[in-house]
Amino acid sequence: MTLLQVEHVTKRYRGGVLANDDICLDVAAGEVFGLLGPNGAGKTTLVSQVLGLLLPDEGTIRIGDVDAIADPAAARRMCSFQPQAAAPVDGLSAREAIELIGAIRGGRKATVRTRASELLDALDLADVADRAVPMSGGMARLTGFCMAAVVPGRVVVLDEPTNDVDPLRRRALWQEIRKVADDGAAVLLVTHNVLEAERCVDRLAIIGGGRVLAQGPPASLKAQLGAPLRLDCALDDPTNVPRLPAAITLSSVTGRRLLAHVQHHDVAAAVAWAQSAQDEGTIVEFSLTAASLEDVYARWVEAEASAA
Amino acid sequence: MNSVRSYVLLLRWQYLRYRPLLPLLAGIQVALGVGVIFGFSFLVPHLTSTVVLYFATGAPTLSLILMGLTALPQEVAQNRSTGKFTYVAALPVPRLAPMFADVTFWMLIQLPGAVVTLLLANLRFGLHLNISGLVVPAVILVALTASAVGYAIAVALPPNATSQVSSFVSIALLLFSPINFPLDRLPVWLQDVHRALPVTYMSDIMRGGLTGRYDVSRWLAFAVVAAWCALGLTVSGRAARHRG
Numbered sequence: 001m002t003l004l005q006v007e008h009v010t011k012r013y014r015g016g017v018l019a020n021d022d023i024c025l026d027v028a029a030g031e032v033f034g035l036l037g038p039n040g041a042g043k044t045t046l047v048s049q050v051l052g053l054l055l056p057d058e059g060t061i062r063i064g065d066v067d068a069i070a071d072p073a074a075a076r077r078m079c080s081f082q083p084q085a086a087a088p089v090d091g092l093s094a095r096e097a098i099e100l101i102g103a104i105r106g107g108r109k110a111t112v113r114t115r116a117s118e119l120l121d122a123l124d125l126a127d128v129a130d131r132a133v134p135m136s137g138g139m140a141r142l143t144g145f146c147m148a149a150v151v152p153g154r155v156v157v158l159d160e161p162t163n164d165v166d167p168l169r170r171r172a173l174w175q176e177i178r179k180v181a182d183d184g185a186a187v188l189l190v191t192h193n194v195l196e197a198e199r200c201v202d203r204l205a206i207i208g209g210g211r212v213l214a215q216g217p218p219a220s221l222k223a224q225l226g227a228p229l230r231l232d233c234a235l236d237d238p239t240n241v242p243r244l245p246a247a248i249t250l251s252s253v254t255g256r257r258l259l260a261h262v263q264h265h266d267v268a269a270a271v272a273w274a275q276s277a278q279d280e281g282t283i284v285e286f287s288l289t290a291a292s293l294e295d296v297y298a299r300w301v302e303a304e305a306s307a308a
Numbered sequence: 309m310n311s312v313r314s315y316v317l318l319l320r321w322q323y324l325r326y327r328p329l330l331p332l333l334a335g336i337q338v339a340l341g342v343g344v345i346f347g348f349s350f351l352v353p354h355l356t357s358t359v360v361l362y363f364a365t366g367a368p369t370l371s372l373i374l375m376g377l378t379a380l381p382q383e384v385a386q387n388r389s390t391g392k393f394t395y396v397a398a399l400p401v402p403r404l405a406p407m408f409a410d411v412t413f414w415m416l417i418q419l420p421g422a423v424v425t426l427l428l429a430n431l432r433f434g435l436h437l438n439i440s441g442l443v444v445p446a447v448i449l450v451a452l453t454a455s456a457v458g459y460a461i462a463v464a465l466p467p468n469a470t471s472q473v474s475s476f477v478s479i480a481l482l483l484f485s486p487i488n489f490p491l492d493r494l495p496v497w498l499q500d501v502h503r504a505l506p507v508t509y510m511s512d513i514m515r516g517g518l519t520g521r522y523d524v525s526r527w528l529a530f531a532v533v534a535a536w537c538a539l540g541l542t543v544s545g546r547a548a549r550h551r552g
C-alpha cells in the first residue's frame with residue numbers, strides 16, 4: 001500500500017534556486033526508501049514539503065488519503081520527523097526529550113515510556129539517558145532518531161540520521177530503522193552513507209540538481225550499470241597510467257586510484273593483467289569486488305555534474 | 309482537547325529547558341521589582357500618591373509588554389537559528405500553541421517580581437491596593453497582545469533582524485507612552501495617538517485590576533485591548549501558518 005506519493009513536485013526558492021524539479025516518487029508501507037544525492041541536491045527541500053513546512057510551486061503530495069499540500073496539519077499528524085539539524089534537546093535528558101515528543105505525538109504514557117526505554121537500550125544510550133547535561137553530537141543525533149521513532153507516524157522522515165554516529169551504534173541504528181518499516185511505516189530516509197544504505201533500503205532515488213536521476217531497488221540500479229565487478233588499483237606513479245586491455249573498461253583515475261569495470265566472463269583476463277602490472281610495478285595493489293551502490297551513485301552524479 | 313494537551317506539553321518543554329535557570333530568572337525579576345521601587349524614590353523626589361500609583365502599577369505592565377515585544381521574539385529568533393522552530397513546526401500541534409506556551413512561561417517568571425514591586429510600594433509608599441479578579445484577564449490580555457506582535461515580527465523577519473526591529477518597536481511604542489504617568493501629561497496630539505493605540509488601555513486595565521482606579525470606563529479599556537489582541541493573534545496566526 002502506497003503511503004507517500006510525491007508527483008511532479010517542483011520548488012523554486014525566492015532568489016531563484018530551482019531546488020526540486022519535477023520530482024516523482026512513492027513509498028509503500030513497510031518500505032525504507034533512500035534519498036541519495038550530493039550536497040545541495042534538494043533532498044531537505046523535498047522532505048520539508050512533505051512535512052508541510054514549505055509550499056511546492058507545482059505538483060502533488062499525498063500521505064495515505066490526505067492531500068498534504070491542502071491539509072498540512074493532517075500531514076503532520078501522519079508524519080514523524082528527524083531533522084538534518086540536531087534535534088532541540090538542550091536542557092533535557094534524552095529520555096525526557098523522547099517521552100515529551102511521544103506525548104506530543106499523542107502516545108499513551110505507558111506505551112511511550114516502554115518504547116523510549118526500548119529505543120534507548122537498542123542504541124546503547126541507557127546509561128546516559130537520564131543526564132540532563134549537554135549531549136555529544138552523536139548522542140543528540142541518536143536522540144533525534146528516537147524522538148521520531150517513539151510514536152512513529154505512518155510516514156517516518158529521517159534527514160541524515162546516521163551522521164555523527166559511531167560505527168557500532170550506526171549498525172544498531174540501521175536495525176532500528178528497518179524495524180520501524182517492518183512495523184508498517186513508510187520510511188523516507190535521506191543519507192550520504194551510500195554503502196550502509198545499500199544494505200538497509202528497499203528502493204532509492206538518486207537526486208541531483210533537484211531532479212530524480214535514477215530510481216529503483218539497489219540491485220536493479222547496479223544491474224543497469226552494466227558492469228557487475230569493479231577493479232580498484234593503486235598506481236605506483238599517478239602520471240604513469242598503464243594501458244588497459246579490452247576486458248577492462250576504465251571508469252576513473254583520481255590521484256593514485258584507478259577504478260575500472262569488469263564483466264563476469266572477463267574476470268580471469270582482468271586478474272591476469274592486474275597481476276602482471278603489479279609484478280612490473282606500475283600498480284602497487286589491486287582488488288576486484290562486486291560493484292556497489294557507490295559505483296551507481298558516482299556514475300549518475302558525475303554524469304549530472306558534467307552535463308550541468 | 310488536543311490543543312490543550314499540546315499547549316500543556318509545550319509549556320512543560322519550556323519548563324524543562326529553563327529548569328536550571330529558574331532561580332536566576334526569578335531572582336532577576338525580584339531584583340528588578342525591588343529596584344523599580346527604590347530607584348524610583350531617587351528619581352522623583354516629591355512623591356505624590358498619583359506618582360506612586362502610576363509608577364508601581366506601571367512597572368509590571370511595562371515588563372509584561374517588554375517581555376512580549378523583546379524577550380519572546382528574541383527567543384523565537386534563536387529557535388529559528390538553532391532549528392528548534394522548524395522542529396516544533398513539524399509537530400502535530402496547533403500553529404500558535406508554541407507561542408501560547410512561551411507567553412505563559414515568561415508570564416509566570418514575571419509573577420514574583422510584580423508581587424514584590426506592589427508589596428513594597430504598598431509598605432514603603434502607602435500604595436492602596438484593591439485587587440479584583442479582573443487583574444487576571446488584564447495580565448493575560450496585556451501579555452498576549454504584546455507577544456502576538458512580537459511573535460509576528462520574529463516569524464516574518466530574518467532572525468538576525470528580529471532583535472533590532474523588536475527593540476525599535478518597543479522603544480517607539482513605549483518611550484512616550486502613558487504607562488508610568490497619566491495620559492494628560494502628554495501634548496494633545498500625542499494623547500490622540502495613544503487613544504488609538506493599546507498601551508494606555510493596557511496600563512489602565514492593569515492599574516484598575518490592582519487598585520480599582522480606572523482612567524476610562526473599564527469596559528472600554530478591556531474592549532480596546534481585546535480588539536488589539538485579536539488583531540495581533542490574527543496576524544501572528546497568519547505568520548505561523550505561512551509556508552515559504
Ligand SMILES: Nc1ncnc2c1ncn2[C@@H]1O[C@H](COP(=O)(O)OP(=O)(O)OP(=O)(O)O)[C@@H](O)[C@H]1O
Pocket residue numbers: 013014015017018019037038039040041042043044045046084
Ligand atoms: N531557504 C532557502 N532559500 C533559498 N535557497 C535555499 C533555501 N534552502 C535551501 N536552498 C537552496 O536549495 C538547494 C537545495 O538545498 P537542500 O537543503 O534541499 O539540499 P540537500 O540536498 O538537503 O543538501 P545537503 O545534503 O547538503 O543537506 C541548495 O542550492 C540551497 O542553497
Ligand SMILES: [Mg+2]
Pocket residue numbers: 043044045084159
Ligand atoms: Mg539536507
